[in-house]
Amino acid sequence: MAPLYLVDYHTHTHCSPDSSAPLANMVRAAQAAGLRELCTTDHCDLQQEDGSPLGDWDWKPILDQFEQAKVPQNRDDFCLLLGIELGGGHTDPQRAQKLLEGVPLDFVIGSVHNLSPAAGGRDFFFLDFQEEALARRTLDDYFDSLLALAPLPCYDTLGHIIYPLRYINGRSGHHITLDPWQEQLDQVLGTVIETGRAIEVNTHNGREVEQWRPILERYRQLGGTRVTLGSDAHKPENVAKGLDRAARLLREIGFSSVTLYRQRQPRQQPL
Template sequence: MYLSDYHFHTLCSSDSPAPLLQQAEAAIAAGVREICVTDHWNLLDQQGNRLPTVYDWEPSLAQWRELRNRWPGQLELRLGVEVGNGVLDPAAVDASLTIPELDFVIGSLHSQSAAAGGRGIYTVARECAEKKDGTAILDDYMDMLEELVQTSGWDVLGHVIYPLRYIPPEYELDLHPWWDRLAQVFRAVIAQGRGIELNTSAGATVEQWRDVLELYRDLGGEVLTLGSDAHRPQHMAAAFPQALELIRETGFRWLCVYRQRTPLFCKVG
């Protein structure tokens, strides 16, 4: 089948040391036919400080232009971006997403709401002292997800299970207490013709997606991308065999790639 990795980072993201060349070569070695580089543009840092609301495309564009035609017929290389907490300034996000080379935008929430302090969920989740701290993180996260779905600056919602990556597993939290609200978010995504992603988080999360994918599929969701969120070459396409099995088991027949912010449907073999 035509395998794609639609979420990974390079040294244009502050938390990745990987040149695009290394990521692309790792994708080819993993049998991937198309990749879309989605470096970070976060509107908040981990401490909750505001970051620039104009995205500097030059570093991203430069490395993409250098390599985009390097592997004809072997690897299609597309340009995207992962916007973190775009809900803070949707107009500014839209204004930076106008370059013609842009194929794909992931809308993610990496930080708490401004009302909750705006610190990184990664940081806050590690400070949880009891289960109700984890519940509070998820409450705040769902509030923001409902806001994000009303904005235009994204094509798929990034890693919707994100806080569960970092909330201590012994609290056994999942998204079921917020299930009706998540369903409403998915109904809006579907009505807009947009989508969600299955994000394997470098191979760490696959099975946690089962219920979420079932809900999305039951509601009529069709637009789905697959991404490893690799920040290093060894994680490109991580856990894709298991992810593809899950995608088939939950009733999806297609995986999407993007051209100019529009999904193309590739059959899941």
């Protein structure tokens, strides 16, 4: 079997508030890991951690860093791409679209990191999910947000659909599945397929791979073909973590390719 074509389309640098890594260091880590492509996708969240709206936004640090890293680091067998992780685009669709205008982006992740404004807007990271009832109410709210985001034009791949489970199960010790929200999940996946977008398999630094199996199996049953891969690395040592296992999982389920982007246009690359 041919070697896997591995790419990492979800990484963060010191241009994100939760990372201190220079892009040049992330690039070196990607090359050392044998990746063919690295896309830098720093945070741009329309909802801040406390739920308040995003204030002023300046692209300059991201663009300057990208230009500095691109020239000395690019090689014929390696490509560095410019992306962004746009959080909460559904809370202000007009601003989300305006933020993306005139920027030479290759790729946009559309994510939901927070409760809806009506539910207080807090980032899931800061919620205490010890009470299972709160966890279930949060997932109700989360799927309402995904349903609002899915049809919008402000993203290319729908980011880490299982994201709240990181904190509900991984940190708080519950064993909640998304089965009670299957109808809403099917609606979200159906909209992604109808609009020609992708879904992301986010390995969470290699900690979440097998958890994606039911999502991917259902997505393929519904006719989905476009999938992006990302580690969600916030430091160099986590670049590419779990991507080989994620790519093999895709093959096992029946996907034959991974989705790549140039200037926000998708193309399928055999795995």
